[in-house]
Amino acid sequence: MSKNRSIRTSIKSRLVLSYITMLIVPIILTVLVALLAGLYYFSDAQTAYDVKSKIYPFGEIIDERDKLFAAIKLTSIEVPENFQNEIYIKKLEEKLIALNSGIIVRKNDQIVYSSSTVSDFNTKEYLPKFGEYVKSITVPYRNTKIGLILSQQDFYFKDKGKGSVFLATNVEPLKKAFNKFHITVSIFIIMILILTNGTLTLIVARSIIKPLYKLKSAANEIKEGNLDFQITTDSKDEIGEVCIAFEEMRARLKKSINVQLQYEENRKELMTNISHDLKTPITAIKGYIEGIRDGVADTPEKTSKYINTIYTKASDVDKLIDELFLYSKLDLNKFAFNFTKVNVYQYIEDCIEELYFHLLEKNITINHHPISVEPIYVIADVQQLKRVFINVIENAVKYMDKVYGEINIIINQDESSIIVEIKDNGQGIPIDALPYIFDRFYRVDPARNISTGGSGLGLSIAKKIIEQHGGYIRAHSVEGEGTSMVFTLKKYKSGDML
Template identity: 40%
Template sequence: MSIRIRLLLSYSSMLVASIVLFLLAGFLVAVAMTGDVKSVRSFYTSHYAVKPLSEPEESTYLDIKYYVKNGPAQLYDPALLQELDQKLAPIQAGIIGRQGSQLSYLSPRLNSAELPASLPPIETSNIKVRDTVQAGSRYFTYVKYDFTVPADKSEGSIYILKEVSPYGEMTRELLPVWIGVLLLSLMATNLLLYIWASRAIVKPLQSLRQSAELIKAGELDSAALPLLRSDAAMGETRPDEIGQLAQSFEEMRRKLKQSVELQLQYEENRKELVSNISHDLKTPMTSIIGYVEGIQDGVAATPDKMDTYLKTIHSKAKQMDRLIDELFLFSKLDLNKVPFVFEPLDIGVFLQQTAEELRFDLEQKGIRLDKPEAGKPPVLVFADRDQLKRLIGNMVDNSLKHMDKREPRIAIGWGMKGPNGDEVVVCMEDNGAGIAAEALPYVFDRFYRADASRSGQSGGSGLGLAIAKQIIERHGGRIWAESEPGKGTRMFFTLRKNDEANGRPGEGLA
């Protein structure tokens, strides 16, 4: 059953219940007032009977009945009637006496010339003794007694009348209309409440459903979703459950969009990775096959030529081997499968040692290596010695590959950084070719090479700095590059200081 139908049902049953209760209450009031279930039926028509007679009216009425029994002719006597009339003075009621159609007495308090003519004809069975009568614009309630004088068979009547408010009378006459109006307004209120409630609940729910359908179909832009479009600022303007729902929905949409975008990005990366790997493995493999076929075809006829061919095959195979090694390492780092052995390292001493190890090799190639200045106070970092060496090796390797100066130079230095001096920054500087500004943001991406031709001329796979970045991230540090094309490049990375007081930040990374 839809919510709209449910609302409609609940509102109409409320309406029916109210009407039933309303009628029941009326019935109970009537029973309570008449004290009798049967007389309820005539409750409306004779409802004035419920209004009890006041004490003077009651006693005067009893007097009249007494006279009717014991000499009704006396009731034609205006003197007697005046005497009875006196008793009614305190309640502003009065008596009218009739002898046949003649008026025998008219109380001055009633003060109405039209009244006698408005009274009903004599009806000696006295079935209807109480009623209201209208005289001009005035209303009177009465209790009467009609009688026959046995001596002359003449008929007479005595009325005890009291003026009532015309409004009261009007209300009495219009009672069915009033009840009708009240019932109608009850229904109208119910209908309006139903429309209001169904608008406030059902409409947003419908937009929610449409939005969910759109999301299912892949539409993740908030502007296109009815719930968020129609109730754009609903979260702010509606502090109710629907507003909260809209907010949660928006949150969900945002998260979903992020995750879909991330998924697409991953997918894109994966495709690129596969394509790069295939390309980088294919190139040396093609030359190897070419040279082997050359040998098979007897192209390498002389021992010299054969030697050249074999050397080329060897170097291409090594290039592939290196690439596979790097790929393997990179993927293990990516999957967090390389065990890192973190230990406290005095960074100054460590860099001195590493530079010393590199120095011999570099000097052989005619490159000057500036070691970090000695004699600084010791600073401990928590790091994996071998991985840091690999990283520095990758950077030196890059500097060598892109060196174009006559006096090649590489420098290693370090210092403290961070708001509390709790970061160690290591800098590797060279005076090589530098990196173009547009390439700079991408050098740490896997397979990125600034020459872009992927010719393999430089022998690089574009994984060196991506590996360096992963190593530093595992250390909880940052890595970045600065470069002036033509003048040189500076590579920076940070390591967290291994301060006992700081709870050994590197330890958790192991």
């Protein structure tokens, strides 16, 4: 999982975003639906009001109605007889038609005038009595009931008769429009909520569940012992990070198992090599002992030769066991090193002095090439570093094919390390064998026999020791010209912990 926090979208952020979307989107869609439904249904209601005169928008109907009723109230006070004047009432009625309203004039208990917009309704028995005010009435009409908004103004005619003028507005089209509007909007709100929440839930759930299914599948594969797969994810959230961590775990687990298998293979190979290298001298020892026991060594000279050979073979076995024990401790990081400050020039001179006469007997000269007269110090375990020099030089001696051999120890340095090169003029190492010379029990000579020299652990031990010193060891060789073993040691600096 890129792990870039700047582009990562957390599950928490995604859920918050989805929650906000679930609020905002339904509100916006509901408003749009309400506007469209209002335009549609209230235009139908408007058509119901659309007769021959001016049509007022719904927002103005109530205001116009109130203004007209105020004029009616003023007329009832100042000129009440106008409500018996048909010309005045007709003019008033023309204004009321646009409001889907009508006027009813009552004198005493008799209806003296009823507008055409309300004349079809049987309103007489439903009208309130003189002095009894109600705001609305419901009257029967063609097997249904019609709602009327009612405004009442009571007054007295000049002949002392009780008069009442009613302003009645038919709100049935408006009621029907509101009912249809309410039903439509309610249905659409439910649909919008279901679709919006369902869609967003599905999107968020898929982004979470899909990677979880991958993790479940990967866990099942691992449970079945299959690690040859890869977990991929495009998620940038916490689950994506879990997938990346799971993939890293799978890769490390596979690597660990491969290492364990390699260790097991190496262990089997090690046991085979140990068995082979121990069996050869032991078989020889048994043979010489049987020779002594059976009387084959029938002279003191033969007996002495057999005993010396037995001792030599036993010493080889003892050396092999010691080197094997040392290698095992180095391999398990259980060997205790004693690091000290060492003058590398003086140390190499001491090693050369110790080996000089032994090499001289084999017509091999050894030379040291320092880079300066000033001492250079390194951090090293004196005894184990000596083992490195001996193992490398013994290896050079073993493969020396020149009448006059030569070994040169060349010192170089960089900012933090000393680079030691041990170069010989021996037969060299075949290029196909060069990558394996530091493997345990590997011999360039295919005949695996201790009598050919060495246990096959010398360079492996040298490599382990140098690596524990924080350096590396490499080999360069040209067949027929010789081999260079190069290893590094850390320079000593003031303040270094030993």
